Amino acid sequence: MSLVETQRGETPLTVTTVRPSRGWLGVNLRELWRYRELIYFLIWRDVKVRYKQTLLGAAWAILKPFFSMVVFSVIFGTLAKIPTDEVPPPLFYYSGLLSWVFFQDGITKASNSLVSGRNLITKVYFPRLAIPISSVISGLVDFLLAFLVLIGMMVYYGYRPTTAIWTLPLFLLLALITSLGGGLWLAALNVAYRDIGYVTPFLVQVWLYASPVVYSATLIKGDLWQLVYGLNPMAGVVQGFRWATLGVGQPPSSFLVASVAVALFLLISGALYFRRMERTFADVV
Amino acid sequence: MTELAIHVEDLGKQYRIGEQVSGYRTLRESLVEVISAPIRRLSSSLRGSTTDVREDTIWALRHVSFEVQAGDVLGIIGRNGAGKSTLLKLLSRITEPTEGMATIHGRVGSLLEVGTGFHPELTGRENIYLNGAILGMKRTEIDHRFDEIVDFAEIEKFIDTPVKRFSSGMYLRLAFAVAAHLEPEILLVDEVLAVGDAEFQRKCLGKMSDVSQEGRTVLFVSHNMSAILNLTERAILLDGGHLLLHTSSEEAVDHYLASGFSQTGERVWREDEIPAVATPFRPVALRILDPDRHVADSLRSADPMAIEFDYALDEPITGLRVGLVLMTNRGEYVFTSFDTDDTEQFEHYSVRSAGRYRSRCIIPPDFLNAGQYTVSVIASSFRIKRYFREDSALTFTVDATGSPGSHWPEARPGPVRPRLDWQIEVRS
Numbered sequence: 001m002s003l004v005e006t007q008r009g010e011t012p013l014t015v016t017t018v019r020p021s022r023g024w025l026g027v028n029l030r031e032l033w034r035y036r037e038l039i040y041f042l043i044w045r046d047v048k049v050r051y052k053q054t055l056l057g058a059a060w061a062i063l064k065p066f067f068s069m070v071v072f073s074v075i076f077g078t079l080a081k082i083p084t085d086e087v088p089p090p091l092f093y094y095s096g097l098l099s100w101v102f103f104q105d106g107i108t109k110a111s112n113s114l115v116s117g118r119n120l121i122t123k124v125y126f127p128r129l130a131i132p133i134s135s136v137i138s139g140l141v142d143f144l145l146a147f148l149v150l151i152g153m154m155v156y157y158g159y160r161p162t163t164a165i166w167t168l169p170l171f172l173l174l175a176l177i178t179s180l181g182g183g184l185w186l187a188a189l190n191v192a193y194r195d196i197g198y199v200t201p202f203l204v205q206v207w208l209y210a211s212p213v214v215y216s217a218t219l220i221k222g223d224l225w226q227l228v229y230g231l232n233p234m235a236g237v238v239q240g241f242r243w244a245t246l247g248v249g250q251p252p253s254s255f256l257v258a259s260v261a262v263a264l265f266l267l268i269s270g271a272l273y274f275r276r277m278e279r280t281f282a283d284v285v
Numbered sequence: 286m287t288e289l290a291i292h293v294e295d296l297g298k299q300y301r302i303g304e305q306v307s308g309y310r311t312l313r314e315s316l317v318e319v320i321s322a323p324i325r326r327l328s329s330s331l332r333g334s335t336t337d338v339r340e341d342t343i344w345a346l347r348h349v350s351f352e353v354q355a356g357d358v359l360g361i362i363g364r365n366g367a368g369k370s371t372l373l374k375l376l377s378r379i380t381e382p383t384e385g386m387a388t389i390h391g392r393v394g395s396l397l398e399v400g401t402g403f404h405p406e407l408t409g410r411e412n413i414y415l416n417g418a419i420l421g422m423k424r425t426e427i428d429h430r431f432d433e434i435v436d437f438a439e440i441e442k443f444i445d446t447p448v449k450r451f452s453s454g455m456y457l458r459l460a461f462a463v464a465a466h467l468e469p470e471i472l473l474v475d476e477v478l479a480v481g482d483a484e485f486q487r488k489c490l491g492k493m494s495d496v497s498q499e500g501r502t503v504l505f506v507s508h509n510m511s512a513i514l515n516l517t518e519r520a521i522l523l524d525g526g527h528l529l530l531h532t533s534s535e536e537a538v539d540h541y542l543a544s545g546f547s548q549t550g551e552r553v554w555r556e557d558e559i560p561a562v563a564t565p566f567r568p569v570a571l572r573i574l575d576p577d578r579h580v581a582d583s584l585r586s587a588d589p590m591a592i593e594f595d596y597a598l599d600e601p602i603t604g605l606r607v608g609l610v611l612m613t614n615r616g617e618y619v620f621t622s623f624d625t626d627d628t629e630q631f632e633h634y635s636v637r638s639a640g641r642y643r644s645r646c647i648i649p650p651d652f653l654n655a656g657q658y659t660v661s662v663i664a665s666s667f668r669i670k671r672y673f674r675e676d677s678a679l680t681f682t683v684d685a686t687g688s689p690g691s692h693w694p695e696a697r698p699g700p701v702r703p704r705l706d707w708q709i710e711v712r713s
Contacts, residue, residue, distance in 0.1 A: 013470065016393065018296075018375060019386035041418040045404055045411075052406040123401040124419055125378040125393075193315065282380040283300060 025275040032127050042134035046109075047141050061142035062149050065101045069094040076214045085216045085248040091157050092242070096213040098150055099171065099241040102143040103179045103234055104204050106136040110183025111200045114191050118285045128278050129271070132187045136180045143172070150245065162247040171240040174263055178233040181266030188270075188277040191285045211238050218249055230255020233263035288390070290471055290502040291353040291376065295385035297526075298346045298371050345371040346526045348385075353504070355390070355470070358497040360513040360520035360534050361506045362541050367523040369506045373397060373473045376504070391470025391502070394420060398475070400460030405449035409440055409459055412448055416463045430466045437492075438462035453562050458488075465492045471502045490515065510538050510614055510659070510677065542614050542657045542680060550582040552678045559673075565599035565639070566664050566672035573660070573681050582680070586653055586702050587687035592646045592679075594662055601638045604666040606631075609646055614657040614680070619700045622646060623663075651704035654697060655685035 032039075051057045069090055076082045077089030084092035110132040114121065117131045154161070186203075190196035211234040212219075220229045229235050236259025243249050346368040353359050361369045374380045376387060377395035402419040403412050413434055417427040427434075435441055438459040440451075448456055474493070493516055497503050507513050513520060513534055520537035522530040530537050551572040559567060574591040575581040584590045592609055608623035624644040625631040660679040665671040685691050689704045 013391050016378065016389040017386060018378060018382060018389065020382050020384060037424055038418045038421075041415050045407065045415055048411065049404055049406050119398075120402050120419065122379065123397045124395060124421075126419070126421070279381040282374065 021279060023276075024272055025278075027129065027271050027275060028127065032129060035126050035130055038126055039130045039134050039137075042130060043138045046135060046138035050138075050142075058145060061145040065094060065097040065146050066149060068097050068101070072097070072214055082215050083219075085218060085242075087242075087246055087248050088157050091153055091159065091246065092216075092248075093214065094150060094153060095242050095245050096238050098143065098146055099175050099237050100208065100211065100213045100234070101146065102139050102172070103175045103237065104208070105139045105142065106176070106179030107182045107186065108200055108204060109135040109139070110180065111186030111190055111196060113183075114187045114281060114285060115194075115197075121285055122282050128281055129184075129274065132183050132274075133180065136176060136183055139179075140176075154245070159246055161245060164244045164247060166244075168241070168244045171237050171244060174233060174240070174260060175237045177267050178237065178263045181263060181268075181270040184267070184270030184274045188274045191277065191281050207232070207234060211235050212242075213238055216242075216249065226255050227258055230258035231262050233259040233266070235259060236263075288355040289352060290355040290357070290391060291351075291387065291389050291504075293352070293376075293385075293387045294350050296346060296349045296372070296375060296382050296387055297344060297384040298368075298375060298380070299342050299344050299383040301342050344383075344526050346375070346382075346523075349523075349526075349528045350385075351521060351528060351531050353502060355502055356497075356500045357519065358503040358505060358517045360517035360537065361504060361523065362508075362510075362513060362520055362537060363523035363529075366525075368526040369523055370397070370475055371526075372523070373475050373504065373506060377473050389471060392421070393471045393473060394464075394467040394469030395473040396420075396464045396467075396475065397473070399457060399464060403448060403456070403460060406447055408447055409435075409438075409444045409451070412459070413463055416460065417467075420464060420467050421469070422467060426468070434459075434462045434466050437465065437488075453560065461489055461492075465489075465496070469501070471504070472496060473504045475506045508677070510542065510616075514538055514616060538614065542682075550580045550679070550681070552675075563664075563673040565602065566605075567597040567599060568662065568664075568673055568675070569595040569597055569641070571595070571660065571662055571678050573679060583682045583684060585687060586655060586683050586685050587650055589650045590648045592648065592660060594644045594646075595641070596644075596664065597641045598637055598639050601636055602666060602672070603636050604669065605634070605637050605664065605672075606667065607642075607644045607664045608662070610661040610663065610676075612659050612661065612677075613700050614659060617700060619653070619658065651688060652701060653683045654700055654702035655683055655688070656700070657682050 051060055054060060056063065072093040073089045077084065077093070113131045113135040114128070120126075120131070121128065186196050186200055190200075208214075210232050217229065217235060217239040220226055236256045239249060240256065349368075349372065361372065363369050371380075373395065374397070375382050376389065377393055377397070379395070379397075400416065402416055404415065407415065413431065414424070414427055418424070435444055438455070438461075440455055440459055443451065443455065448459070451459070490512060493503070493505070497516065503516075505513070505517060517534045519532065520530075520534040521528055522537045522541055530540055551570060553570045554568045571592070571594050572580045573582065573584065574593060575584055576588045576590070578591075581590075594607060594609070596607065598605075606623040606625045608621060608626075610621045611619040613619060624646070625634055658681055659677040660681070661674065661676045662678050663671065664673040685697075685702060688702050690697065690702075
């Protein structure tokens with residue numbers, strides 16, 4: 001399908017051509033930009049609706065990582081005594097969980113987004129990418145709330161942020177790219193194969209243990225292993241997050257390059273696959 | 286000079302059978318197909334058959350070509366499954382065609398359903414913005430038309446209430462109001478008028494004709510023939526995915542009714558067709574019976590006929606009246622009649638307890654003229670509540686063989702054909 005703007009008479013009329021498309025399609029960024037208000041409203045709806053009719057409301061955005069932190073501190077800190085880079089275990093786990101939960105919520109919601117947005121897809125046209133994009137971005141609100149708690153904890157434990165804190169948005173962006181990239185793949189697959197609904201939680205769980213959330217990336221020794229480990233973009237994100245907020249470990253430069261490359265590959269391939277499958281969404285979903 | 290709004294050329298859409306019904310497949314099925322498809326192809330090529338026919342596909346629409354001039358209102362009629370909705374989905378870019386193409390000049394607004402994207406937890410105000418954005422309105426446009434939308438929907442008082450607390454009537458009014466204030470050059474409308482009460486339908490029809498008078502192009506799918514006749518000048522008739530006719534609405538409607546395309550003889554309601562507002566009234570079936578008590582869609586004027594309406598009440602209803610509105614296919618009223626029109630009957634059934642009922646109306650012989658008629662059903666308590674109404678629930682044909690005057694093969698105007706008592710006196 002193509003869209004050409006032409007002048008007809010005095011008023012510009014959009015001329016739309018509907019025809020079968022073949023093969024791989026690029027991502028139409030201009031069209032996506034024209035639909036930015038829709039993306040905004042979808043994010044806004046997600047945020048407004050998420051904690052409606054819950055007793056604790058938006059507090060859940062904080063409670064979820066907080067309770068996980070408590071559990072991790074007891075099991076991995078107190079019982080298993082996994083070293084935490086000399087950081088108090090609660091702070092160590094919470095800072096790791098913060099970026100992780102953002103990623104996990106994003107990829108999970110994105111992978112379900114098309115199926116749960118079925119009634120939109122089959123009734124109205126708009127760039128389908130708007131749906132997973134908005135479900136990943138809407139997680140930022142939860143992230144910001146949970147981030148306030150991290151600041152509180154840092155004050156409590158007497159941690160002053162270093163100048164590295166300014167790199168934090170970059171790691172957040174990396175988490176967003178990874179989450180969206182994976183989410184696009186899973187969302188497009190989920191339309192055709194509902195197996196994905198069962199695969200996603202398992203995938204996310206494995207991914208958690210492949211990322212340095214409950215342990216420190218410094219446990220991985222040797223340049224080669226570091227590089228292999230960095231192929232998981234979330235390894236770069238979680239470790240980078242800890243470095244940026246708490247100033248522990250090293251800047252994860254050695255494997256950050258690999259992380260960024262993999263994340264970008266995931267995003268681009270995900271977007272292309274999504275666009276390829278897009279033409280059948282309304283028929284199959 | 287008129288300008289072209291829509292040009293459709295050889296448009297076709299193929300579906301895999303079952304795709305529309307069961308939709309997604311499991312990974313296992315796909316894997317099985319990946320493995321079995323080459324084997325199938327191999328074995329068919331060994332057998333020497335050259336045509337690679339995929340048996341598991343159907344064409345929902347094929348070889349459809351037509352043009353619509355800017356400012357025209359085009360009706361689209363056809364039986365269920367004729368491809369009407371597929372055509373609208375293709376034109377609104379919800380799904381891609383398998384072959385052919387269409388060129389559309391202007392912004393398209395599609396209204397395939399009212400209230401798309403409404404979220405029950407959000408308030409009326411919030412849903413107006415959300416729904417507007419989904420339908421393609423800009424925020425500034427919505428701001429600008431906000432008061433008009435609220436006015437049209439008549440929900441001023443509830444604008445900040447979550448829509449899940451709305452009655453279904455309010456919900457529909459709000460949903461239609463947002464859509465009606467969309468200002469695209471081309472509007473695609475699918476059967477939205479099939480929902481809601483009669484007053485709401487009138488309002489929608491009014492708004493629709495306003496829209497067409499503003500010079501916008503409208504494509505309008507409906508099963509309601511009188512709406513088609515009222516709103517459109519030209520119509521296309523689809524059957525089995527093919528374009529059968531593209532002509533004046535009158536001709537298309539006549540053809541549609543004459544060739545038995547419409548629902549005839551009996552109308553049975555599925556559970557999901559019954560609107561929530563109808564509770565505790567539940568329509569079950571409506572049928573027309575010939576003198577032998579067989580369901581028929583074509584009857585003789587000279588014979589008596591019966592219209593039977595089966596329904597169930599889940600709770601007792603006071604003052605219920607169940608009735609029929611008989612109209613010609615051109616929308617002229619013939620009569621309106623209720624089962625408790627007789628006062629004795631009304632007192633006897635002043636309260637109808639829960640249970641199943643059948644109301645039967647006998648139409649005497651020599652009453653209706655030859656032609657096509659539609660039956661609408663109504664169930665209401667006078668001045669209290671209208672539980673249910675369905676317009677054109679049934680269509681039937683009356684034949685004048687054996688009627689007074691049928692020895693002259695001519696069409697007689699007028700909806701009734703009574704056997705009147707004529708006396709001829711020779712006065713000289």
